[in-house]
Amino acid sequence: MKARSDWEQMANSLSLRTQAFVDGQYVCAASEQTFHSINPATGKVLADIASCTDVDVDRAVKAARVAFEKGVWSRMSASERGRRLIKFADLIEANSEELALLETLDAGKPISDSLSVDIPLSASAIRWYGQAIDKIYDEIAPTNRNAIAMIRREPVGVVSAVVPWNFPLLMAAWKIGPVLAAGNSMILKPAEQSPLTALRIAELAAEADIPPGVFNVLPGFGETAGQALGRHPDVDAVTFTGSTEVGKLFLKYAAESNMKRVSLECGGKSPNIVFSDAPDLQQAATTAAWGIFYNQGEVCNAGSRLLVQREIKEEFVNKVLDVARSIKVGDTLDPSTQMGPIVDERQMSRVLGFIEQGKSEGAKLRMGGVKKGDVGYFVEPTVFDEVDNSMAIAQEEIFGPVLSVIEFGSADEAVKIANDTPYGLAAALWSSDINRVHQVADALRAGVVWVNCFDKGEMSTPFGGVKQSGFGRDKSLHALDKYTDLKTTWIHVDR
Ligand code: NAP
Ligand code: MG
16 A cells, blocks of 8 residues: 555646546536535645536437437447446556545545545446346246247436445446446436546546447536436436435426436435344444444444443443544545545534534533544544434434444334334344344344444345335346336237
């Protein structure tokens, strides 16, 4: 791993991509307007980025539609599409230091995380679909003897993907892989806080021979570019990752336009339930701390509610506090840093506002609770104890490094508390009792349940939520369902 000074030097010589990528070319926004991209570790402007609006969306959708209709990608053999996606993934990997640095500067992630998690997982997500797509068969249905009924998957057409800032490239890659593998054209809108990696990989897609118009990137604001993608009459599907509030807007946009299909990966308030018979309390405590403090707590499935059984509560919370105290918060270019700043000033104020609310509602602040330093938007790892599940800090997705500890007695009580939020993205439980593991895992309303671990998964496992965490799944072959339609061709046969 490079030293801090090497990263700094590399940062000073970066040339940033700041324009939209439409029909195979970098272009200014039609309005020629730009917005600032900020480094949250310093508060300084990194670049002025093209601010796309409905005119740019229209241009990109037209390019995507033309490419789709021409069949340059949509009718290419699956193995050739796969080969080019694998090349795209290889190029991401070949440029991983630059991409990691962009992610760190733009979104405030510690450089070790960007380099060891975000970029390699993004490349492997795209590669996985490249490798899978020519191994999927269509179906012949069982019918009467006078028919042959073929059931085939067809790409839906033009897909827009609107993604958040917490894992800018990775959340995009979870869309890009299956959308493109299935033969669609797409328009990606990164979050305004973190457009740099999406813009950089656009030219890598072109270098991987993904034809012009098939992969377009439009940076811009949600209310303008995002809304225009949601409302465009010639977009066939929107795939969204972000807040529940904005997810609901996409349903409205679809209803008020062309009934485009919508899939939503939204927020969470995941319970992490520790029973007194957890196999290894120290490991559970370390995992619980990283389950909330990893990525500054800006993780949709963060274990933000820690439910601990009464008899071990004090001992367990002390272990969690010990781990939290050891976390190194600070300079994002220092390879030993473990926690960076909150993504921007607005989000930092939101996090600090929840902390104040937690105090005023009577939770006991055991650690942190304040901004750290005068430069950038850092918040100290924060732990609230004696939280009641009805408090705002237990119900609302804070999206910052704030842990709410809630005590419980029985397994039934734990399940009741765990399920008592509007969300249902993920949940975890720690126990050595096989019966209890099955009973509780069954009763938890969540798209993913982890047992004696946290935040585990591979590309082969679907990810997504129930309730107001959304619907549709990223990752695995199931993600292809969102970007394909089934066509039945019924052929009459005389026999
Ligand atoms: P957000 O505010 O909902 O934004 C997500 C995306 O939607 C951004 O590109 C944003 O554009 C756009 N957007 C905002 N307002 C819009 C509008 N009125 N119309 C159309 N698009 C609009 O979410 P965020 O703050 O970036 O990200 C944090 C959220 O993402 C959390 O709730 C987190 O749980 C969720 N998340 C979920 C998953 C999952 O897989 N379930 C994964 C990661 C994150 P701007 O550039 O203008 O903001
Ligand atoms: Mg930024």
